[in-house]
Amino acid sequence: MTKISSSIPRYETSTCLHVHHHSHLLLLFIKSPAPGITTIPNSQWKKIHIAHSPPQKTFSFTDLLLTPTPTSTPIAGTTPFPLLSPEGVRCYRKALFQRAVIANCANSPGPGALILRGPSRYSTFIKDLWTHPETMQIVSETIGVPLEIVMPLEIGHTNIQTRSDSVDVKAMVDELGPEPLNEPVELSDADREYDPLKVDSIIPWHYDSYPYVCVLMLSHTEGMVGGETYIKRGDGSTAKIEGPQLGYACMLQGGEVQHLAARAIGVKERITTITSYRAATVGTYDSSYIANVRPYTSRSALYSDWTLYRLAKMREEISALEKTIVARPDQRIDVGELEAFVASQTAYLKRTARQLIPEEQEELLLAKYGMRSFRTAAKIWESIFKTIPIARQLTPVAGRDCWMPSSPLWRDLRDSLEDIQAGRMLESQKGRFVWTNERAYCMGDELLRQGLNEFFLSWLDAVGLWSLYRQLIPAEP
Ligand SMILES: [Fe+2]
Incomplete structure (x- = not known):
């Protein structure tokens, strides 16, 4: 209809x-x-x-x-x-x-x-x-x-x-x-x-x-x-x-x-x-x-469309599991299965929220760093390691005390580091990967993995790498 x-x-x-x-x-x-x-x-x-x-x-x-x-x-x-x-x-x-x-x-x-x-x-x-x-x-x-x-x-x-x-x-x-x-x-x-x-x-x-x-x-x-x-x-x-x-x-x-x-x-x-x-x-x-x-879409429309669809998808998943359990003799619970369900739903819900950068913050970040830097964030990151030798020593610990210290992204970073140590694959906005780089995985990598390029630029700035980078490679007009 x-x-x-x-x-x-x-x-x-x-x-x-x-x-x-x-x-x-x-x-x-x-x-x-x-x-x-x-x-x-x-x-x-x-x-x-x-x-x-x-x-x-x-x-x-x-x-x-x-x-x-x-x-x-x-x-x-x-x-x-x-x-x-x-x-x-x-x-x-x-x-x-x-x-x-x-x-x-x-x-x-x-x-x-x-x-x-x-x-x-x-x-x-x-x-x-x-x-x-x-x-x-x-x-x-x-x-x-x-x-x-x-x-x-x-x-x-x-x-x-x-x-x-x-x-x-x-x-x-x-x-x-x-x-x-x-x-x-x-x-x-x-x-x-x-x-x-x-x-x-x-x-x-x-x-x-x-x-x-x-x-x-x-x-x-x-x-x-x-x-x-x-x-x-x-x-x-x-x-x-x-x-x-x-x-x-x-x-x-x-x-x-x-x-x-x-x-x-x-x-x-x-x-x-x-x-x-x-x-x-x-x-x-x-x-x-x-x-x-995110950067070129009406945020209010995108954020509500996104959140509503994610919640609907979770509702479907939850109802399906409910039905499976109810249909079993004695409504038996398989703990392993439940753990797996909780892990995948938690990851899903987490990504739902992480993909949303608060609207006012998003406006400010895009205005400050520009669309071009946003689009080329991964290239900027590569070029930082080529042009700024100290970056290798600096980045593993950088920002913990000065960049969004209470953000759950720091917990995400710890989780990713644990996965890397265990040799597990990491999911990312650019497909799955295993960390094989000889330098240490850091917040910059975590933010790019999640596709949070706006936050990546602000983290770079907070740890002093943005100004160093811009001195070496001035912005194109
Ligand atoms: Fe495409």
Whole structure:
């Protein structure tokens, strides 16, 4: 059942009207005089917007020579598959370029780049498309696991690349519209030789914040160079997955496989829209972090979406265990099983809170150290050990008395040190690892492990390394 909200913006109504000639669908978009409840007629909805067929190929962990992790499921990724009809694409783009979406979701991370965060909060179409049972079934079957959308904020996150060299949101939006541009751009020799594995890629090697992702292409790709995804195989080589064409999507277990997104050149625009998922099965571990999205997302929306979804997930886990116990003869308790449950739920709950940096503090830290330092924190850390010899002696004990002395992060550091001593794997925002570095693991490593780059910079500052580093390597303008 889809609730028609009385607050559907007027412009959404009008922009969608001439796309949908079908009277049943109009129900979805017309602001009803007396707001009520209605359903999207499945057959109609599917006929107009969805043009789905399964991917020709899926890649398993085994295919990629990767060892499955305790949190992974067998399919690592898929080749592109058709998902939206051309009409569906137009409607989606119309929904994205509405005033309400642009006003509330748009920001520009750099020239020619635009991000729309959480558009489904302002577009019924986008919300209904991704949450529709048909779509949920398609994505679940494609990746071979029943999925749940991580949180409303992660429905239809949209990345836009334009030819513009401006960071002005309005100027970029003015270049775009519901109709995908189809004008290839002349390639230079350098463009033709572009190798994303050698020069800068749009997003360097990384793990996603969430376990599963579906990336849908809303632009023409004829004449496009690049735009594909590379996955790191178990033997260190790379597997290339072609980027999807207009209306096509591909899926990836991006939280579990290391991957890189190649820059796309040769086109006037490139719009991809991304929805993130976790497994909907009870007992399946959820490896999500919000470290990458925290700095550029409305904190109030993110923090409540995140906390509510984590609590809901825990509630499901607790009810499932309850049911198992009740169903047993004498309601017998297996202490070992209970201990394991408590350990995993405690870790889950702990991460839920640790990922949230208090809002005022977050604003101050980002303003003080800047987005660039935030993004390159791991590189800064590496370069500190190369350029400041005393760092090795200083860091193991640094900050205990001057940087957030009562923070539970100090306890986390002790726990990690214990794990390292016992030779156990550490989980991190960048995948699992064993500490093999010959220098001692310290608070800097702990903060980066948890994806708390903002805190990392403030710790560096408190222990005196930030000013030393900035003297050696001044900030780029
Ligand atoms: Fe990714």
